[in-house]
Amino acid sequence: MIPTPHIELKNKDEIAKTVLMPGDPLRAKFIADTFLEDVKQFNNVRNILGYTGTYKGRRISVMASGMGMPSMGIYSYELYKFYDVENIIRIGSCGGYTADVNLYDVILAKDVWSESSYAKVQGGYESDVIEGTQKLNESLIKHANELGINMQIERIHSSDVFYRENFEEYKEIYDQHGCVAVEMEAFALFHNAKVLGKNAACLLTVSDNLVTQEATSSEERKNAFTNMMKIALEMAE
Ligand code: HPA
Numbered sequence: 001m002i003p004t005p006h007i008e009l010k011n012k013d014e015i016a017k018t019v020l021m022p023g024d025p026l027r028a029k030f031i032a033d034t035f036l037e038d039v040k041q042f043n044n045v046r047n048i049l050g051y052t053g054t055y056k057g058r059r060i061s062v063m064a065s066g067m068g069m070p071s072m073g074i075y076s077y078e079l080y081k082f083y084d085v086e087n088i089i090r091i092g093s094c095g096g097y098t099a100d101v102n103l104y105d106v107i108l109a110k111d112v113w114s115e116s117s118y119a120k121v122q123g124g125y126e127s128d129v130i131e132g133t134q135k136l137n138e139s140l141i142k143h144a145n146e147l148g149i150n151m152q153i154e155r156i157h158s159s160d161v162f163y164r165e166n167f168e169e170y171k172e173i174y175d176q177h178g179c180v181a182v183e184m185e186a187f188a189l190f191h192n193a194k195v196l197g198k199n200a201a202c203l204l205t206v207s208d209n210l211v212t213q214e215a216t217s218s219e220e221r222k223n224a225f226t227n228m229m230k231i232a233l234e235m236a237e
Contacts, residue, residue, distance in 0.1 A: 004078040007043050007050070007063075014042045016052055018087040019079055020232050021072070023185065025049040025064040027091075027225075032062055035233055037215050048075065058236035064128040066088065069118045069160060069188035078187050080198045087136060087199045090189055091232050093207035093221055094156060094181035097174040101181055103214050106151045108132075108140055108229050109202040113157040113177040114187035122188075123195045129155075130190040133199035136235070143234035144214055149227045154180045156204065158187035170210050181206060203228050 005008055022028055028049045032039045036053030043050030043063060050063030063079070065072040072090070079085040094107065101107070111131040119125035137153075144151040157170075157179035164170075173179050186202040193200035205225040208215035 002082050002116070004082050006045055006048070006074055007078050007083065008045050009042050009083060012051055012084050014040065015050075015079070015083050015085060016059040016237070017085060018235050018237055019061040019063055019085050020235075021063060021065040021076070021088055021090050021189075023065050023067050023092050025209060028062045031229055035229065036060070036062070055233045055236040058099070060233065060236035068184045069116055069158065072185035073118060073122065073188040073192060074199070077194045077196070080192060080196045087235065088189060088193065089136065089140070089232050089235060090186055090200070090202040090223070092183050092185060092202070092204050093225070093226055094160055094183040094204040096181050096209035096211065097157070097170050097207050098180055099211045101152075101209060103206050103216060104207065104227075105206045106144070106149060106231065107156065107181055107204045107206065108137060108151050108153045109156045109186050110137060110153050111155050111203060112158050112190055112202070113173070113179050113184045116158060116160050116187055118188045119191040122191060125191060125194075130194065132189060132190055132201045134194060136199050136201035139235060140203065140231055144231045145183055147234070149231060151231065152180070155195045156180065156186060156202070157182040159184055167210070170197070203232055
């Protein structure tokens, strides 16, 4: 069933086995323009830009996920199920739930807690915690060490809601579940990988902090996450 409703690839060879997924299409374009060689764009449906190229001579693709679990759920499902993608590494931003997490810190999500119904509705999964794929995490840790980039390995929160009426609730999520930061996509990605027998990981850069109220601008977020991108790009095969 290709092309699929949301990805216009006609030939599976146009996409690599490993796909990096930022939320923002312009970040996907930035990564392709800045780091990849021999780049070919393979998707533009709904401006969800997708590219395949080489990094240090090895093949890799980068495509946006959009924001939130419904969007990540659609794109990661189609990539895994219909285009033979094996590995998806989300590269996103997150908000810190503790003052110990500083702007621009890189976090590897070893597992993710969520109150979302995504996994239950998609496949009857009852738990509210899902782990990333260990072998991808081990590779990412190795690459971070080799690059000399400090990376924290933590549990994070995937939320369906960016603007909560009671924003102080993040303190309970930190206390009760040990989530050090919040984003909005990893739970759906990890679930899809699990049900389809594929591999997923999630690398995050801290873009704001709910405790200290520090934040980065959207321009800084587009360009300044190079440490995280370099770790992820080493996954090219
Ligand atoms: N909430 C949810 N997702 C995010 C945040 C946040 O504060 N910051 C970056 N992604």
